[in-house]
Amino acid sequence: xxxxxxxxxxxxxxxxxxxxxxxxxxxxxxxxxxxxxxxxxxxxxxxxxxxxxxxxxxxxxxxxxxxxxxxxxxxxxxxxxxxxxxxxxxxxxxxxxxxxxxxxxxxxxxxxxxxxxxxxxxxxxxxxxxxxxxxxxxxxxxxxxxxxxxxxxxxxxxxxxxx
Numbered sequence: 001x002x003x004x005x006x007x008x009x010x011x012x013x014x015x016x017x018x019x020x021x022x023x024x025x026x027x028x029x030x031x032x033x034x035x036x037x038x039x040x041x042x043x044x045x046x047x048x049x050x051x052x053x054x055x056x057x058x059x060x061x062x063x064x065x066x067x068x069x070x071x072x073x074x075x076x077x078x079x080x081x082x083x084x085x086x087x088x089x090x091x092x093x094x095x096x097x098x099x100x101x102x103x104x105x106x107x108x109x110x111x112x113x114x115x116x117x118x119x120x121x122x123x124x125x126x127x128x129x130x131x132x133x134x135x136x137x138x139x140x141x142x143x144x145x146x147x148x149x150x151x152x153x154x155x156x157x158x159x160x161x162x163x
Contacts, residue, residue, distance in 0.1 A: 022055065043056060
């Protein structure tokens with residue numbers, strides 16, 4: 001729980017949460033005397049309300065790690081590079097810029113993070129196909145033929161008709 005005061009912020013943590021303890025006397029009541037935000041972290045200068053000593057804490061956001069659940073049930077960490085390579089291969093010799101590919105990858109990655117810490121390879125494939133369908137129909141067909149494992153010309157024809 002954080003109580004706001006005009007001049008200071010007192011940090012008192014409820015049971016069950018990690019406590020901010022003074023490194024000198026282990027008291028759990030501190031006040032923030034200075035706070036500085038940077039791109040990657042927040043630096044807080046704190047003062048212990050019991051012993052009066054000052055110390056510094058840093059807060060960093062831990063990136064959410066996404067795991068991909070494969071068809072066979074294996075799990076592996078999400079690879080942005082793998083996604084990029086697959087999209088680049090589908091867009092090879094097509095009028096699709098790297099900027100379009102990067103923007104698509106960013107949007108796909110955002111959607112994956114909203115799914116949670118695990119996502120199926122099927123869900124990723126569907127997101128990629130949806131994006132490629134918007135960008136370039138030929139790149140979409142190329143990707144779909146590999147992703148859906150087309151085995152004959154009729155499958156290509158069926159997919160083209162659906163466009």
